[in-house]
Amino acid sequence: MDGQNSKSTTIDDKMSCQPLSHHNTRNLLDSVDAFLFDCDGVIWKGDALIDGVPETLEKLRSMGKKLIFVTNNSTKSRKQYAKKFLSLGISVSEDEIFSSSFAAAMYLKVNQFPKEKKVYVIGEEGIGEELELAGFTSLGGPEDGKKTVHLKPNYLFEHDKNVGAVVVGLDQYINFYKLQYGTLCIRENPGCLFIATNRDAVGHLTDQQEWPGAGCMVAAICGTTQKEPIVVGKPSTFLMDFLLQKFNIPTSRMCMVGDRLDTDILFGQNAGCTTLLVLSGVTNMSDLQDSSNLIRPEYFTNQVSDIIRLL
Amino acid sequence: MDGQNSKSTTIDDKMSCQPLSHHNTRNLLDSVDAFLFDCDGVIWKGDALIDGVPETLEKLRSMGKKLIFVTNNSTKSRKQYAKKFLSLGISVSEDEIFSSSFAAAMYLKVNQFPKEKKVYVIGEEGIGEELELAGFTSLGGPEDGKKTVHLKPNYLFEHDKNVGAVVVGLDQYINFYKLQYGTLCIRENPGCLFIATNRDAVGHLTDQQEWPGAGCMVAAICGTTQKEPIVVGKPSTFLMDFLLQKFNIPTSRMCMVGDRLDTDILFGQNAGCTTLLVLSGVTNMSDLQDSSNLIRPEYFTNQVSDIIRLL
Incomplete structure (x- = not known):
């Protein structure tokens, strides 16, 4: 800074x-x-x-x-944003839109992230969609939104050793499962990248008030991993x-x-x-x-x- | 520091x-x-x-x-810890145990936190139990573990304006609802205290591996409120x-x-x-x-x- x-x-x-x-x-x-x-x-x-x-x-x-x-805002892909523009009566092409979800995918592309590696996502649909469009394999995201952890003696939480990057963005479905998954990848997979779409503290998810932004989820992962992310937004x-x-x-x-x-x-x-x-x-x-x-x-x-x- | x-x-x-x-x-x-x-x-x-x-x-x-x-570890009260000691064959009195859950309650007591004010808890059973034993009214905690948020236009998330302190500890049931509740209290209730039981990055919740500690949840709230907590542990x-x-x-x-x-x-x-x-x-x-x-x-x-x- x-x-x-x-x-x-x-x-x-x-x-x-x-x-x-x-x-x-x-x-x-x-x-x-x-x-x-x-x-x-x-x-x-x-x-x-x-x-x-x-x-x-x-x-x-x-x-x-x-x-x-x-x-x-990383919750939507460029395609979803183009739809939102259209629904509001504005015609905008996908090529004119640069969301932090797209930025995360482009960061990996520009830095030649190996296609055989996977990306774990703490965030919503937009990130996974952009990663897929860029040719990357992602896991986590909305799919892990309902997963829970049942702690018991000798329980071992397994994570994919092929995850080479964790992308963290705004996630309304943040939970302990995702926090542990992302943390294990960053701490235990050698060279695993920690990418933040952005660090906005709060955002207007509704007209009426502000809500926790990506900065909340990113800080949580900083808190467990004691590492700082690469910010792409x-x-x-x-x-x-x-x-x-x-x-x-x-x-x-x-x-x-x-x-x-x-x-x-x-x-x-x-x-x-x-x-x-x-x-x-x-x-x-x-x-x-x-x-x-x-x-x-x-x-x-x-x-x-x-x-x-x-x- | x-x-x-x-x-x-x-x-x-x-x-x-x-x-x-x-x-x-x-x-x-x-x-x-x-x-x-x-x-x-x-x-x-x-x-x-x-x-x-x-x-x-x-x-x-x-x-x-x-x-x-x-x-x-703030997840248990002193009473619950005494039971754990006993289950392992060690007799320890409650008076010999100082957990960060108890410390949070004692911090409020020593600082004469008004009894008519309430405490919002991001954490597990231990914190609420110790607060109650010290004569304070708490809300949140395990009760809010299954609550969800359904964002829609004009939706206003309401919070109790009588909350005068938010206590954050390790919480396996962390969710967006609790993050928004705690954030609104700290940002909008005048003089609301932000208390962290501790900031351990990770802890051995199971024998096999480390899991996100209170430092994860505390960092998430720092991320949204852009404030630093009072740490009692x-x-x-x-x-x-x-x-x-x-x-x-x-x-x-x-x-x-x-x-x-x-x-x-x-x-x-x-x-x-x-x-x-x-x-x-x-x-x-x-x-x-x-x-x-x-x-x-x-x-x-x-x-x-x-x-x-x-x-």
Whole structure:
């Protein structure tokens, strides 16, 4: 995190954090070829679309801007996300979606994880689906959600010695069985990787309140294994490096739009993107202005539709 | 932990770590009025008594030594531990047992936790029993072990606003419901305490292997709340301060006997006790001699019965 801290301090020093206005929106659009959008709190909140999003995306596309959707939520695959977009009346191709479930699969692919090894999943459907699409064999996940442990003398909990990576993401069905399985793989299988989709403490799983995020399950495995994970979602730079290889656009010509300072905005800043905070999600004006907050976006505004409204 | 680190460094500097021998065992017995024993890995392993323990305890009692049993395992109450001792053929009174479940209840009592407030438990039977014996009202624990969450739009997870403390210990029945309940209390109830019985990463829940310890569940709650707990079990000094008030023996006349360097031995050292590591539990000779290990007991030996055998 040292690099991140020094980076955010530098940015904090040199940048004023400006509200989006008629004047600077034009500058923003002129200086940027691609918009990276976080989803929850930016495009939708729970199952409800945020006002004015479809028109804004359409307008940006008509201006020739590339749109990329980057989400730390690992519970869905890219295919499932494309369906969710469609159900909300927005047409987005799978290729435009970068979820942390996909990032986990891509991390293994980029690092030539052997196809004969297996991946144990603490998480929901999205991770297993993406692993399978990338050609990997996974176990655990939803299948282990109802498994229980009955401790008795001489009981030995067996685990697959061919597991070479444990991927941990948000898991509503977390249980002692999965915690023991993942821990045994990491502690006992030589060289077994410990990959976290992300470390968000909480997330808006419902509109009404926040719920434990992947950071909860990841911390639990850190607690038993006393090891730190490789994080592939925001704010780690893995996903950005991957995006850079895929699209031919320099990060200086990208704008990261998000509702979280410590993941979205930090992610954008770490990569050298322009950053725009929207106040339609978890961060409010007083969080942004709080003296303890060192992460300052270049721009902030109420919601994404302001980009078009202010033009 | 600063104090603990500086203390262990001092001890490390001035002490050689001696194997127990005929000569120094006599010195040890002469210099000590009370023995504090860890249980798992010292007295028993899972459900099996370790060789020679009953005779050793009997002999020490006949020499006028006070015996105190200190365990970080919070799943049982003191009453349940006394039963376990009896089932293994050892007669121990409840007053001689100090479990981290009891420590949690005593922490609240010593700090005058209001009786009209409630305690939410992530843990097993022992914690609720000790809280009740101390006059507190608890909820959660085993009762919430089968509860599930069904996320749907507009769903609001309700929690009791009268919860003033969340106690987290080892919980084989950990689930998303409990994680959300505990998190909401800590994040939303003003002044709500976050108490950890202990932070052991793993423990020998069965003879055959290690399982996630309280450190797993505690870390999960740290992950969502982004807060650090008050730890009442070993190696925190709360339990020792409590013991000191109860027994009229200076810590310099006590010997802590345990199988874990980072809890038992550190706990003894933090308090100024003589320390004896037994190799009948989780620590082996190479762990002790590893250059990365900074925690060195004054004495070490294979098992507690050596104390009498070497005399």
